[in-house]
Amino acid sequence: MSTPAPLRIGVLGCADIAVRRMLPAMAALPETEVAAVASRDPEKAAAAAAPYGAAAVLGYEALLRRDDVDAVYVPLPAALHAEWTGAALRAGKHVLAEKPLTTDPESTAALLDLAEAAGLALMENVMFVHHRLHADVRALVADGVIGELRSMHASFGIPRLPESDIRHDPELGGGALGDVGVYPLRAAQHLLGDDLDVLGAHLVRGAGSRVETAGGALLATPAGVTAHIAFGMDHGYRSAYELWGSAGRLTVERAYTPPAGHRPVVRLETRTGVEERVLDADDQVRNTVAAFAAHVASARAGEPVAHDREAPLRQARLLDAVRRRAAPVRPVPEAARPRAEAAAGPARTPSGP
Template sequence: MPHEIGLIGATGIAERAVLAPAARREDIRVRAVAAHTPDRATAFRARHGLPGGHAGYRELLDDEAVDTVYISLHNTAHAQWAVEAARAAKNVVIEKPLCLGRRELHALRHAASATGVHVVEAVMTADHPWQAAVRDLIDSAELGALTAIHSYIGFEPPDRRGYRFRPELGGGAFLDTASYWLQAVQATAGLDGATPGGRSDFGGPGGVDLEFTATLDLPSGARATLHATLGEGYRADHEFVFTRGRVRLRNFLRPAAGPLPVNLHIAPDGAPRRVLSFPASCYYDDQLDRFLTRVSAPPADQWRAVAERVSLMEDCYLAALAAPGASRARTAPSGARGALAAPGAGTGR
C-alpha cells in the first residue's frame, strides 16, 4: 500500500517537492491538502486532482487515511504543526528549517517519541554523494588540513510581500539558508564542539536580515562561514580551503530543477586541477527515497545530529542579535529560546 500524504500548506514548494515526484512513483500518494483558507485548499485540490481537501489543518490531522504529513508553512509555524501531527500519530516531513530553537525541538522530540513516528527535515541536498567525497578528502589529508569552509547562499524571492520579508514569521536570509549550510558542514567536517557566531544589521523591512554572516569555529582550527543574502540575486556555492589546495562546488542547488549533475572542482597546489562529476539526480526524488527508507524501519535516534544543527542555528542568530550594530527593532523569532508559536499562528500559506 502506498503512503498517503496530507499537505499542510497549499504551496509551490509542496508542488515541486511532493506532488511532482510522487506522480512518478506508486509507493506514495498525495491524498489531501489543507490551507489557511478553505477556498485556497479547494482550488489547490482541484488544480492537482487530489482525492481530498480539508477546511483546516486540524481536520487534515483527523483524517485517518493520511499516515504522513508534509508541512510547508512559514517558519514560525513549522514546530507547532509538526508537534500536532506527531501527536496525531502521523509521520512528519517539514520544510527547512525544522524548527527555530531548542524549546521547539524538545517539544517535537517528545511528541514524536510518545507516538513512535518519524520526523524528517526536508533538506533536499542531504546525503548527496559530493558530501561523502569531500569528507574523504578531509579524512585522507590529500590536500593537507582543512582550514576554512566558505558558503555563499542567496535567493531572489519573486514576492517581496511573502514570509521571507516578515521577521515575525521567521523570515530573513539566515533562517532561509542555515539548514543547507549546517547540514553540509555537519556531513563533511562535523559540528561537534563548534563555537558559533553571527552578524547582521537586521536592516531590512521590519528588522528582517537581508544579509547575514554566520561562523562556526571548529575544534580542528578550521572556520566555516556562511554568507547569506536575500533579494540580491541567486547564488549557491561552497568552497573548502586546505593547506595544500581548494575544492569548489558551484550551484549546488541545481538538481532542485530536475535531474542535473553537480561537479567538485579539486585544485591541489602545484598540481593539475581535476573535476569529480556526479551522475545527474533530482533532489526531490532523492528526498522522497530517503523518507521511504527512514519510515520502513523503526524510528532511529537521529535527534543528536538534529539537535546539533538546531542549537547552532539558534546560537548564531542570537549572537547576531546581541552584536553591536544590530537593529534594536529586531527580536528573536518565537521558538528561539521561547515558547511555541501561539495557537492560530500556523496560517499564511
Template sequence: MPKSTIDPNGPRLRFGVLGCGDIAWRNTVPAIQRCGAEVVVFASRSGDRARRFADRFGGAAVEGYERLLARTDVDAVYVALPTGLHHTWARRALESGRHVLAEKPLTATLDEAADLVRLAAQRGRWLAENFTFPYHSQHTAVQKVIADGEIGRPRVYEIVFGIPARPDGDIRNDPELGGGALLDLGVYTARAIRLMCEPADGAGLEVAGATLNIDPALGVDVAGSALLGLPGGATGHLSFGFGLAYRSAYAVWGSEGRVSLQRAFTPPASLRPVLRLERQDRVEERTLPADDQHANVVAAFVRAAVDGAPFGPQGESLLRQAALVQRIRGTAKPSFA
C-alpha cells in the same frame, strides 16, 4: 553521508499536505509521487488553493488544517507552512499519531524543536526536517576527495547561500511567520557545515562570531554571516542573505588544494554537477552523475517511518541543528540596513 534511496516498488505511505505553497508544488509533492508514495489530501486556509493542488496531483482538497488531521486515511503529514507555524501544526500532527516531515527549518527555536523531538519519541513517530541537499550524491564525491587526501588536511570551509530580494508581502519578510535570512538560508549553511563534519555530525562546533543585518522596516534579518571553529583547528565561514545574485556553493580549502561545488543546495534532478578540484600543479573539473535529492529524502523518510527506524540518533541530529542555528543568532551582532 545519505545515499540515493529511490525505490518505486518500496513501502508506501499515505501523505496529507498542510500548506499549499510554492515549494510543495514545485518540489516535494512531485517527489512524493516519484518515489512511490501517495498524497491523499491537501489542506489550505483557502479551499481554492487546495483544489488547485488536488486537480494537478490527485487526492482530496479540504479547507482548514484540522480537517486534514481528522481524516483516517493519512499516515504522514508534510508540513509546508511558514516556519512560524511549524511547531503548532507538527505537534498537532504528532499528537494525532502521524509521522511528520516538516519543511526546513523544523522550528523557529531550539525549545520548540526539543518539544517536537520529545513528543515524536513518546508517540513512536518519525519526525524529519526536509533538508534535501544532504541526499544528493555530489556530496559523497566531495567527501571522497577529502578522504583520499587530494586536498591534504582540510583547514577552511566556506559556505554561501544567497538569493535575490524577496517581493513585498513575501512570508520570508514577516517576523510573525518566522521570516528572515537566517531561518530561510542560513540554516542551509549550518546544515552543510554539520554534513562536512561527519561522522561527528557537527559535534564540537563553536560559534566564534556572527553578524545579522536587520532591515528595520521589515523587522527581520536580511543577511548574515558566522565564523565557526571546528575540532582540530579548522574554521568555517558561513554567509547568507537576500538581495544578492543567486549563489549556492561551498568549498573546502586544504593544505594541498581546494575542492568546491557551485550548485550545492538546489540542483535540479536533471543536472550533472561539476566538482572543481584545484591543486598547485593543476585544476580539474569532474562532471558528476545527476541525482534526485527531493525524491531521495522522501524515500528515506518513508522507509524510516515504515520500518520503525530508531529515532534516538535522528532526534539528536534535529536538536543539534536547532542548537547551532540558535547559537548563531545568540552570538550575532546586529547591523542595520
C-alpha cells in the same frame, strides 16, 4: 511476498515548495502517494490536489482527522511548524516538516521527544544532505585529495523578495538566518561535524526591513578547522562551498538547490593543476521523500532508524548560537540602500527548492 501499501501523505497548505517540488516527488515514488491537500482556501486545495486524484480538504484540523492519511508534510511558515507538527504527532501521524523544524531549540527538542514517545517518524526537510554529491565530496576529502583540511567557505544568497513575501514577516518566523543561512550552516555541520563553536557572527537588517536580510558567521571545529559562512536574501544568487586544504582546494557551485537533471561539477585545484570532475545527476527531492518513507517504515516496525533524529536539534542549536552571538542585529542606513539596489540590478527568483 506482497508489496507494502504506499505511505499516504497529507499536505498542510499549498506553499510553492509543496506544489512545485514535493507533491510531484511523492506522486512519482511507489512508496508514497498524495492522499490529501488541506488549505484554508478551498480553491487552492482543489487546484493542488487535482493532479494526483487526492482529496481537497478545507482546514488543517480536518486533514489531521482523516483515517486515510498516514503521514503529514508541513510546508507552512516556520513560526507555525511547532504548532502543526505537534498537532499532527498528537493525531498519530508521522511528520515531514520543512526546515527549520521550529524557530528555537527548546521547541525542536519537545517535538523530537513527542515523536519518540509516540513511536512516530519525525523528519526535517533539509534536502541537499540527501544528494550524493556531498557524500562524494566527503570521500574526496577523506582520500586526501586536497591534503589536510584547513577551512571551509560556504555561502547562499538569493535576490530580493517582494515585501509581501512571508520571509519578511517576523511573526511568521521570517529572516535570512533561518531561511537561507541554514543551508551553509548545515553544510558546515554535514562536512565538518557537529561539534562547531561559533567564534563570531553578524546579522544585518536591510533598510526598512523588520527581519535580518543578511549575515555571516565564523565557526571552528575542535581541531581548528574554520568555517566562514555568508548568506542573505538581498543578493546576487550564489549557492556554493569551498574546502581548502594543505595541498589544494575543492569548490562546488549550485550546492544546495540543484534541479534533478543537473550534473554537479567538483573543481579541484592542486599542485598538479586544475581538474573538473563532472558527477552523475541526482534527485535530492526524490531521495528525501524516499528517506522519509523508509524512516516511517522503520518506526512502524519498531526498528532503529537510519535517519539521524538528533540532526534537527543540533542544527537548531547552531542557528540559535549564531543569533545569540550576533545580537543585536545591525540595521543598514537608509542612505546605503539606493546604491545597493542599483548595483544589484533586477531581482530574480532562483529555481531551486
